[in-house]
Amino acid sequence: xxxxxxxxxxxxxxxxxxxxxxxxxxxxxxxxxxxxxxxxxxxxxxxxxxxxxxxxxxxxxxxxxxxxxxxxxxxxxxxxxxxxxxxxxxxxxxxxxxxxxxxxxxxxxxxxxxxxxxxxxxxxxxxxxxxxxxxxxxxxxxxxxxxxxxxxxxxxxxxxxxxxxxxxxxxxxxxxxxxxxxxxxxxxxxxxxxxxxxxxxxxxxxxxxxxxxxx
Numbered sequence: 548x549x550x551x552x553x554x555x556x557x558x559x560x561x562x563x564x565x566x567x568x569x570x571x572x573x574x575x576x577x578x579x580x581x582x583x584x585x586x587x588x589x590x591x592x593x594x595x596x597x598x599x600x601x602x603x604x605x606x607x608x609x610x611x612x613x614x615x616x617x618x619x620x621x622x623x624x625x626x627x628x629x630x631x632x633x634x635x636x637x638x639x640x641x642x643x644x645x646x647x648x649x650x651x652x653x654x655x656x657x658x659x660x661x662x663x664x665x666x667x668x669x670x671x672x673x674x675x676x677x678x679x680x681x682x683x684x685x686x687x688x689x690x691x692x693x694x695x696x697x698x699x700x701x702x703x704x705x706x707x708x709x710x711x712x713x714x715x716x717x718x719x720x721x722x723x724x725x726x727x728x729x730x731x732x733x734x735x736x737x738x739x740x741x742x743x744x745x746x747x748x749x750x751x752x753x754x755x756x757x758x759x760x761x762x
Contacts, residue, residue, distance in 0.1 A: 549729075551572055563736055571730075617629035617651075707728070708726070
């Protein structure tokens with residue numbers, strides 16, 4: 548499973564990249580607002596750090612506006628993927644982008660029918676938001692299982708990008724279910740390395756190392 552970092556923080560992205568942990572980046576307006584810089588500037592900087600898919604989201608909600616914004620965003624770098632909301636106007640834009648050879652990420656997916664329509668429109672990725680479903684009392688990971696099964700049944704090329712990942716359990720379940728990608732906040736990427744037995748074992752090794760005679 549590929550790992551994308553879900554962040555607009557260039558410092559976080561640099562650190563995750565230095566770990567060799569990430570294959571791409573997803574951003575959204577909320578994340579980019581924290582950067583305090585123009586969107587195009589931040590996306591360009593991210594593209595210089597990570598050589599992989601970089602999702603940049605449009606703000607428009609009408610098809611013409613989505614297409615206009617998306618065509619400008621892809622001029623930033625060849626790795627830019629246009630993030631489009633899964634609404635009727637967005638699906639129309641996804642179809643047009645696909646016909647033009649522009650990669651897309653159909654975002655804010657909360658149902659299997661939405662994911663099926665995204666795949667039929669030719670989306671490169673679909674982003675089901677598992678954490679937000681959990682927030683309303685629905686097991687978000689069941690949606691991942693449904694979408695992976697549907698896509699496998701019909702050999703859709705669209706990749707399932709598990710989003711709104713809140714913890715390591717989401718991450719592990721996504722991998723077990725065959726999700727192609729998980730996009731993960733930096734704090735969760737760091738949690739993937741954490742285990743009390745690792746800390747305990749390292750502390751013991753370091754303590755024992757002090758007992759080794761000096762040459």
